[in-house]
Amino acid sequence: MSGQLSSSTGMPNEDPHPPGEDPIEQDEIDYVAPVTSHSAAVADPAAKPILEVEDLRMYFPVKSAGLFRRTIGHVQAVDGVSFQVPEGGSLGLVGESGCGKSTTGRMVTRLYEPTGGAIRFDGEDIAKTSERGLKPLRREIQMIFQDPYTSLNPRHTVGSIVGAPLEIHKIVPRKQVLARVQELLEIVGLNPEHYNRYPHEFSGGQRQRIGIARALTLQPKLLVADEPVSALDVSIQAQVVNLLQDLQKEFRIAFLFIAHDLAIVRHFCPEVAVMYLGKIVEIADRDSLYNRPNHPYSQALLSAVPDVKQAAIGGRRERIRLVGDVPSPINPPSGCRFRTRCPIAQEICARVEPPLLQVGPRHKVACHFPGQLGKHPDKPITGRMLGVDDYGAPDPSATPLTGLDSGPGFADHWFDIEAKTLRQA
């Protein structure tokens, strides 16, 4: 690895640290080259998927109180999610708190064993792989956690935090561990001489860099970044995002980038999936999702971005206020899970679950009435393909189409909403 990990991805001007802390002095880390400006990441159309998730489900059991703790229900945290992450590319996963983003990330890293579905990594389904079988995989898929204050063991030095995976996986002879740790610290823009310091001696941004160095130790092919910058001061978020972008380019690491900040996701991810109550409601390339969202939930989410960030995602939008709370994932609404808060819901939405229908070359949406804001159709476009009438009742004259939920990835044909016909690429 040492031959390959000789990066110039250092970071300057480290972040302001939280009050009361005693982070390492500014000038001590200023030895690295300044960050260049970073343009938004672009997709490589030729890249094969390194990760393919299909119909992934995680149902957490809910137990009764008392001595005999029986299972009395399930939290349907993730319920039938499919997507792909290309080699060296990134997919963003967005949605409100509790929609199942972290659970999805934890299944992909196999911190959780999924209730059902497939997780194909480099072509191999790892959804049910045993703990023993997972060991080689742990090198390939790593996670960056949200909170740099709790994800690092305060009693261990940075050297042992970053070096531990090298020893556990016997990547380098023991004598070379320190040199490798220092190399990794340098790559993430920290002073390599600080390997013997403790996490509390660093600021929030610096700690997140330590977490990133630890994740890089085993040269992963895929990083699951779960809100990697949301705990950081706004002024340093961009620095850490730039660092991740540099690392991605230099080492061709793929990212599943989980965040609620739509502006950051837009910058980092050429493709984005929007989750609501355990399901993907819309998944699309950046341009389609941010400029032409078709699902009322995506439209509401995008409209709720604070003004200062609107410029980053395409200018000012009319704020759409959703009524009510997110329903419980223990007993989600019938049909479309978003219907209880949806401004355009009709009878069919309560009766029939909308398929995640492909409506563009790289655009899928799960709505009976998909369309740009203000242009939603009056009648459901999905009825006949699902074998039901406009109200969701079975319609013997309609022939249901099969294979509507097309699984991960995109097909070369799609349903053109305006022309109401299938179109070929």
Ligand SMILES: Nc1ncnc2c1ncn2[C@@H]1O[C@H](COP(=O)(O)OP(=O)(O)OP(=O)(O)O)[C@@H](O)[C@H]1O
């Ligand atoms: N270990 C668990 N046991 C039971 N329920 C869980 C568990 N972990 C998560 N949940 C529930 O699953 C649902 C999805 O949670 P998850 O943390 O994946 O959402 P999220 O979108 O990542 O939200 P956040 O951004 O707040 O972390 C929530 O209702 C949550 O309460």
